[in-house]
Amino acid sequence: MRSKRGTARGKSTEYFPPIIHTPELFGGRELSKKLLGKKIRLAKAFNQNRRVPAWVIVKTMRRVVTHPKRRHWRRSTLEA
Incomplete structure (x- = not known):
């Protein structure tokens, strides 16, 4: 096993955030090459x-605070 220089006890100091895949955005599958129309x-x-x-929100004195068409990436699907 290769040793990593500059780290304590061989632990890496770099942090890689998890990759979030959203296959429902791409019709149930992720395409490596997306079509231009779908990408747009x-x-x-x-x-x-x-x-x-x-x-x-300030101009309407908090009468308008929410967006009626907000969409959560995991809870709802797109017709894209």
């Missing part, structure tokens, strides 16, 4: 899934 639709859905801006 996914990007549009990603951009639409934002919170209500803070200035809107």
